Amino acid sequence: MSNYPLLSLAIWTPIIAGFVVLLTGGDRNAPLARMLALLGAVAGFLVTIPLWTGFDVAQGGMQFVELQGWIPRFNINYHLGVDGISMLFVILNAFITIIVVAAGWEVIQNKVAQYMAAFLIMSGLMNGIFSSLDGILFYVFFEASLIPLYLIIGVWGGANRVYAAFKFFLYTLFGSLLFLVAQMYLFFQSNGSFSILEWHKLPIELGPQIWIFFAFLIAFAVKVPMWPVHTWLPDAHVEAPTGGSIVLAAIGLKLGAYGFLRFSLPIVPDAAHELSGLVIALSLIAVVYIGFVALVQADMKKLVAYSSIAHMGFVTLGFFMFSALAIEGALVQMISHGFVSGAMFFCIGVMYDRVHSRQIADYGGVVNTMPKFAALFMLFSMANAGLPATSGFVGEFMVILAAVKFNFWVAFLAATSLILGAAYSLWMYKRVIFGDVANAHVAELSDINAREFAILGVLALCTLWMGLYPQPFTEVMHASVTDLLRHVAISKIQ
Amino acid sequence: MFDNFVIPDFLPAAPEIFLATMAMFILVVDLFVKDSRRTIVFVLTQLTLIACAAIQLYTSTGEITYTFSNMFVDDMMADLLKMFVYLTMIMVMFYSRAYLFERPNMNKGEFYVLALFATLGMLVMISANNFVTIYVGLELLSLSLYAMVAMNRDSLASTEAAMKYFVLGALASGMLLYGMSMIYGATGTLEITEIAESLYRGETNKTVLIFGLVFLVSGLAFKLGVVPFHMWIPDVYHGAPTPVTLLIGSAPKLAAFAIVMRLLVSGLITLSQDWQGMLIILSVLSMAIGNLAAIAQTNLKRMLAYSAISHMGFMLLGIVTGVVSGDARYALNAYSSAMFYVIAYVLMTMGAFGVILLMSRAGFEADQLDDYKGLNKRSPWFAFIMLMIMFSMAGVPFFIGFFAKFSVLQAVVAAGYLWLAIVAVLFSLIGAFYYLRVVKLMYFDAPEDETPISTGMDMRILISANGLAVAILGIFPQVIMSLCAYALLRSL
Numbered sequence: 001m002s003n004y005p006l007l008s009l010a011i012w013t014p015i016i017a018g019f020v021v022l023l024t025g026g027d028r029n030a031p032l033a034r035m036l037a038l039l040g041a042v043a044g045f046l047v048t049i050p051l052w053t054g055f056d057v058a059q060g061g062m063q064f065v066e067l068q069g070w071i072p073r074f075n076i077n078y079h080l081g082v083d084g085i086s087m088l089f090v091i092l093n094a095f096i097t098i099i100v101v102a103a104g105w106e107v108i109q110n111k112v113a114q115y116m117a118a119f120l121i122m123s124g125l126m127n128g129i130f131s132s133l134d135g136i137l138f139y140v141f142f143e144a145s146l147i148p149l150y151l152i153i154g155v156w157g158g159a160n161r162v163y164a165a166f167k168f169f170l171y172t173l174f175g176s177l178l179f180l181v182a183q184m185y186l187f188f189q190s191n192g193s194f195s196i197l198e199w200h201k202l203p204i205e206l207g208p209q210i211w212i213f214f215a216f217l218i219a220f221a222v223k224v225p226m227w228p229v230h231t232w233l234p235d236a237h238v239e240a241p242t243g244g245s246i247v248l249a250a251i252g253l254k255l256g257a258y259g260f261l262r263f264s265l266p267i268v269p270d271a272a273h274e275l276s277g278l279v280i281a282l283s284l285i286a287v288v289y290i291g292f293v294a295l296v297q298a299d300m301k302k303l304v305a306y307s308s309i310a311h312m313g314f315v316t317l318g319f320f321m322f323s324a325l326a327i328e329g330a331l332v333q334m335i336s337h338g339f340v341s342g343a344m345f346f347c348i349g350v351m352y353d354r355v356h357s358r359q360i361a362d363y364g365g366v367v368n369t370m371p372k373f374a375a376l377f378m379l380f381s382m383a384n385a386g387l388p389a390t391s392g393f394v395g396e397f398m399v400i401l402a403a404v405k406f407n408f409w410v411a412f413l414a415a416t417s418l419i420l421g422a423a424y425s426l427w428m429y430k431r432v433i434f435g436d437v438a439n440a441h442v443a444e445l446s447d448i449n450a451r452e453f454a455i456l457g458v459l460a461l462c463t464l465w466m467g468l469y470p471q472p473f474t475e476v477m478h479a480s481v482t483d484l485l486r487h488v489a490i491s492k493i494q
Numbered sequence: 495m496f497d498n499f500v501i502p503d504f505l506p507a508a509p510e511i512f513l514a515t516m517a518m519f520i521l522v523v524d525l526f527v528k529d530s531r532r533t534i535v536f537v538l539t540q541l542t543l544i545a546c547a548a549i550q551l552y553t554s555t556g557e558i559t560y561t562f563s564n565m566f567v568d569d570m571m572a573d574l575l576k577m578f579v580y581l582t583m584i585m586v587m588f589y590s591r592a593y594l595f596e597r598p599n600m601n602k603g604e605f606y607v608l609a610l611f612a613t614l615g616m617l618v619m620i621s622a623n624n625f626v627t628i629y630v631g632l633e634l635l636s637l638s639l640y641a642m643v644a645m646n647r648d649s650l651a652s653t654e655a656a657m658k659y660f661v662l663g664a665l666a667s668g669m670l671l672y673g674m675s676m677i678y679g680a681t682g683t684l685e686i687t688e689i690a691e692s693l694y695r696g697e698t699n700k701t702v703l704i705f706g707l708v709f710l711v712s713g714l715a716f717k718l719g720v721v722p723f724h725m726w727i728p729d730v731y732h733g734a735p736t737p738v739t740l741l742i743g744s745a746p747k748l749a750a751f752a753i754v755m756r757l758l759v760s761g762l763i764t765l766s767q768d769w770q771g772m773l774i775i776l777s778v779l780s781m782a783i784g785n786l787a788a789i790a791q792t793n794l795k796r797m798l799a800y801s802a803i804s805h806m807g808f809m810l811l812g813i814v815t816g817v818v819s820g821d822a823r824y825a826l827n828a829y830s831s832a833m834f835y836v837i838a839y840v841l842m843t844m845g846a847f848g849v850i851l852l853m854s855r856a857g858f859e860a861d862q863l864d865d866y867k868g869l870n871k872r873s874p875w876f877a878f879i880m881l882m883i884m885f886s887m888a889g890v891p892f893f894i895g896f897f898a899k900f901s902v903l904q905a906v907v908a909a910g911y912l913w914l915a916i917v918a919v920l921f922s923l924i925g926a927f928y929y930l931r932v933v934k935l936m937y938f939d940a941p942e943d944e945t946p947i948s949t950g951m952d953m954r955i956l957i958s959a960n961g962l963a964v965a966i967l968g969i970f971p972q973v974i975m976s977l978c979a980y981a982l983l984r985s986l
Contacts, residue, residue, distance in 0.1 A: 140891035177919035
């Protein structure tokens with residue numbers, strides 16, 4: 001199977017489909033644009049399946065590698081490959097793209113072709129990020145993926161969309177520019193190579209390592225986002241259309257975390273060890289403080305946005321404890337968060353489409369009019385709180401277990417997330433869903449239709465599958481994580 | 495009496511000679527052409543430029559050839575830059591056609607003839623190997639441009655801009671001349687290659703040289719339009735009729751790059767320590783003031799003027815980092831990155847002004863930022879082209895602007911100026927804001943003016959090609975990058 005350029009297909013299928021969708025032109029052809037977009041998204045997902053089936057779980061290195069010269073002048077290559085860490089995200093991304101196209105099916109009536117095209121192109125670009133093994137190729141995809149999301153927030157977003165779109169773009173650009181300078185430094189240190197795998201072997205003194213680490217940290221911390229550079233995320237989430245929020249939460253936030261694993265830990269391991277305390281402290285602040293912030297939100301989307309930051313705090317915490325259990329737990333948490341937060345945002349979108357409000361206070365007693373929806377929403381709220389048997393539990397539990405070995409107080413603070421998560425998720429659920437019918441709007445609600453049910457149903461199955469039987473996921477990543485840790489344990493200072 | 499007279503080799507200057515002849519011929523032809531049949535002049539102008547490009551290609555040897563008693567040089571760098579000048583001028587003429595034909599008071603033969611003379615000036619600058627040649631080329635270019643800025647005689651803004659440009663331009667030429675005379679005083683020659691040799695031998699008076707250098711750099715800085723010699727740029731860009739702004743903003747940057755290379759790198763490389771310090775200051779100031787002031791603009795032409803200042807500042811970084819404390823390992827890399835930057839910038843700026851010309855119609859200039867509100871609704875395709883150009887200028891991949899910034903930045907990092915690289919990226923972050931704002935106006939806002947775009951098919955095709963080139967050369971930048979590197983390798 002690996003004779004086919006599967007990764008190139010995974011990247012370019014959705015992008016080309018996106019441009020084809022653009023060709024359908026104005027809203028007269030909206031039904032055609034929707035069909036083509038769905039076709040493109042499904043095709044994009046199908047080409048990623050062989051990545052899973054043809055993956056050799058025993059091997060920790062890169063698979064499905066493609067290497068072509070791109071800009072020989074600077075030794076920049078079109079170098080693709082996935083390991084057990086990135087492969088899962090390529091598939092998750094392709095899967096979420098289908099969800100997003102379906103989620104915008106009826107809701108988006110304005111510039112449908114452009115909307116669908118933006119998501120397809122973004123999906124391809126993000127697959128590019130996860131499969132790049134060349135620093136500049138990574139950077140190019142990393143930056144280019146900002147453009148579609150900027151447009152999605154700005155064109156189809158809410159009232160304050162312009163502010164949110166600019167904040168999102170400039171924040172992320174700021175982080176990545178320093179990352180670019182760091183890459184150039186590495187280019188000259190390694191005698192002219194932009195290959196990430198070469199950089200993994202490159203010896204660097206501790207001083208430069210620290211600087212590079214900070215350049216990486218700024219780039220990825222903004223993207224994750226970590227406290228205190230998280231403030232763009234609630235704005236972006238609140239203003240983005242439902243589809244934008246789903247992609248941002250499910251995939252967008254994973255890009256930063258993935259960057260830590262691909263760049264920070266293996267390229268500057270000594271600095272990572274040296275500064276792990278800082279990252280752990282920031283992560284714990286995200287878990288505890290942002291957890292409390294989430295508790296007091298009146299806007300449902302904001303609440304889920306803050307809960308995403310708290311969950312991503314768990315992920316970065318897991319990465320910097322340098323144990324296989326913690327990193328695998330963090331990765332499981334990332335994938336689970338992709339399903340759960342995507343579903344949460346979709347649920348909020350379902351209610352918003354009917355009532356045109358995201359305020360918790362405008363709801364109450366939704367269960368009386370939307371029982372099927374209430375049941376599914378319940379599952380996702382529980383998963384968001386980390387209830388056992390849902391995917392949300394597995395990752396958090398693994399990270400907390402690893403933390404107990406690492407340091408009791410870290411584990412103690414991390415574990416508060418289970419309480420806080422339950423508090424903000426379930427309290428919101430209670431206020432929105434239970435109780436008496438709050439107002440006339442709620443009384444008129446109609447339950448979810450077949451399309452919405454299908455989307456939530458599929459996401460529910462994924463959540464339960466990961467919660468009950470996470471082995472297929474951990475099995476895929478195990479060899480690569482072990483490899484990574486072996487690599488990180490070796491000092492690069494000579 | 496004519497014993498010492500050797501007939502010079504005309505071949506290296508064949509395109510220039512042809513261009514000069516044709517410009518004068520067109521001037522005469524125009525006398526017999528009625529206003530309503532100006533198309534003849536337009537076609538002749540375009541044919542002249544195309545023929546020049548053909549002659550250039552045909553006569554190019556790839557060797558360094560000196561002629562006219564070493565006053566004129568033809569090398570690969572000159573050939574490449576000249577080809578881009580022809581290409582740019584042909585595009586400029588096509589972009590300007592509809593605008594001029596809609597405004598009969600400006601559609602005079604003079605526009606075409608002056609444009610050709612300006613082109614000639616640029617060609618002479620690019621091929622100059624002598625202070626006098628540089629000066630002649632520069633004045634030919636500048637005087638043509640002064641007149642062109644004032645083309646629209648009834649416009650107060652144009653007249654003011656022309657006056658300002660003329661006065662400040664004359665001052666800058668004076669400074670340049672003063673600097674040249676001092677260097678002549680110190681070295682005893684006007685010829686650039688001889689100056690380099692004489693400096694290398696080290697038998698010169700350093701004080702006079704440095705004084706000369708300061709004036710020379712100031713004069714060059716004015717012509718490039720970098721801070722603090724930038725004051726004319728916003729007013730001229732804003733006041734000049736858009737086709738003239740397009741002309742000023744595009745091809746002359748290539749010529750300016752060439753004289754910077756000839757004067758500072760070929761001639762005064764021994765003094766690189768001294769002029770590098772000056773250029774770093776100019777560069778950082780330009781990036782700062784250019785990007786910050788652009789944010790406050792409400793007029794697109796003025797915004798692009800400040801953006802031009804910041805881009806020229808960025809380009810200078812490539813020239814600064816060529817030779818660092820005597821180490822010339824990365825020189826070729828740095829200079830070719832600057833050259834690539836200029837070419838990429840010219841391509842982008844042509845597209846941006848092209849869109850302004852596309853949107854404008856009789857009695858409507860389309861130069862306010864608000865005129866672009868909701869362009870995506872009126873014309874999704876051209877909004878997309880403008881979007882690509884704006885993101886390219888902001889330095890976002892996959893567009894050529896990213897690789898232009900990338901190649902200069904890597905040269906800066908290679909030279910060990912990490913702090914300069916960080917300053918440069920931080921200012922380009924600020925710059926991203928105002929480019930994003932144009933995208934915001936086009937995509938996020940509702941249109942105020944629903945008039946469909948009425949410009950002809952040729953313009954639409956060319957702008958589309960221009961916009962797509964920004965994207966395609968951004969995905970495959972290697973071709974132009976290696977052309978630049980190869981041309982410089984064969985010329986330095």
